[in-house]
Amino acid sequence: MTSKIVPVILAGGSGTRLWPVSRDAFPKQFQPLVGEESTYQQTLRRVAAGPDFADPVVITSGAFRFFARRQASEVGADATVILEPARRDSAAAVAAAAVFAERRNPGSLVLALAADHVVLDDEGFREAVRAGKPGAEAGRIVVFGLVPTEPKTAYGYIRPGAPLGEDPDLCAVESFVEKPDAPTAVRYCTEGYLWNCGNFLFRSDVMIAEFRRYAPEILDAVEAAVGNAADDIGFVRLDEASFSRAPKISIDYAVIEKTREIAVVRCRFPWSDVGAWDAIWQVTGKDGAGNATLGDVELIGSQNCLVHAHGLLATVVGAEDLVVIASQDAVMVAPKNRAQEVKGLVDKLAKSGRREATQHRxxxxxxxxxxxxxxxxxxxxxxxxxxxxxxxxxxxxxxxxxxxxxxxxxxxxxxxxxxxxxxxxxxxxxxxxxxxxxxxxxxxxxxxxxxxxxxxxxxxxxxxxxxxxxxxxx
The missing domain is CATH 2.60.120.10 (Jelly Rolls)
Incomplete structure (x- = not known):
């Protein structure tokens, strides 16, 4: 099989841990968090149509459809935008990608990618995809495992098995393991485990067969939603009544951790899912004192801080290991090692009825x-x-x-x-x-x-x- 890979960009999430920049009405994947372009645009550029990739398919919420179309156009991507009428987590989105691709071209190779990840070596990423292609063509669902750079407790891990061919980086999967505690994460790093980055390469017919085996209720709902989809001013709008019947569950739990048709590519490119502000600090360029800044920022006597300013001047004096995020209607300050707690702050604001929890100015x-x-x-x-x-x-x-x-x-x-x-x-x-x-x-x-x-x-x-x-x- 020599067909091009169809990139499917999953762009329907919210990302409340990156508040106040990321909010429900304008979430993190469409924001320029690292560099001048959004992570969604960076993802589209990474899989630009050419020798390896076909034109992309984007799956997103109806609320984000115009962001998705406009930002794709800005980077020259001719994307088909599919609208999810309800949030059903990643399993339903991946199933929709497989069904849509299969109806366009049976046996299509599909690369499902999160729109909110940062990859700092695009060619290294493409080499990993090319390494996984033979496995996907042979009927495996290929996952991408990153060689850990430190014992992270925020990621799931993959235990790779024996190589599947001449390329030693394409391996069987012995097991998936959940986010470990700190001592276990150290052990995983020494024993050769890989970070599970949550992106997948597969043949559309193979993924459909695995959904039919392990999550038939999702597949039934999605097949009906795709079959009854309607054109909406150039968008593909999935049928709401059908799609809403799909259980809300991640692709990992629904299929990936159950299937036997699985392989992993060992990857070495720098990667982050930028799940919280401390992760943004890690992947952003820094000054001599370890400070990472974006926007109109002035620092004096500060070290290892992340300061983002959006539409106003932000100044920091004598701080260390702080996250300071200043937008036009909200300011968030937290120790860098407590950045994961921002989600709880947003929940508290939402319960008190604060517009700023979900809406921008x-x-x-x-x-x-x-x-x-x-x-x-x-x-x-x-x-x-x-x-x-x-x-x-x-x-x-x-x-x-x-x-x-x-x-x-x-x-x-x-x-x-x-x-x-x-x-x-x-x-x-x-x-x-x-x-x-x-x-x-x-x-x-x-x-x-x-x-x-x-x-x-x-x-x-x-x-x-x-x-x-x-x-x-x-």
């Missing part, structure tokens, strides 16, 4: 984004950016008026029954309560404007959508 839309600037009694100020070609849906507000000032670009304002209006920079317009209207950007540059809302109710759900003869996404 910037709310992304299909056409651009809306960013909160200020708010008070009966007013709210927003910054609105509309991408070139972006069009909002025709709508009206029942409880608020809107005042717009164009800061950059050119806006087209459409009100039914009136001539279209073109608003240039420094021009303004007033939209009274109850007026049906739409905004669009037909220019080649982003449109930026300041919106002042006034009225007794200012939330986003104050919106009605009259029948529109020329509907747009938004």
């Amino acid at each position: 910037r709310d992304y839309r299909p056409w651009g984004y809306v960013e909160a600037i200020d708010a008070g009694a009966r007013f709210a100020v927003k910054r609105i950016v509309v991408d070139p070609g972006g069009v909002l849906s025709m709508h009206r507000h029942l409880h608020r008026a809107e005042h717009w000032v164009v800061v950059k670009g050119s806006a087209i304002l459409t009100i039914p029954g009136e001539a279209e209006r073109v608003l240039g920079e420094n021009q303004s317009f007033y939209v009274p309560v109850g007026t049906t209207h739409r905004l669009s950007n037909r220019g080649r540059l982003p449109l930026e404007l300041i919106e002042v809302r006034t009225g007794g109710y200012l939330d986003e759900d104050d919106k009605e959508f009259p029948v529109d003869p020329t509907p747009a996404i938004g």
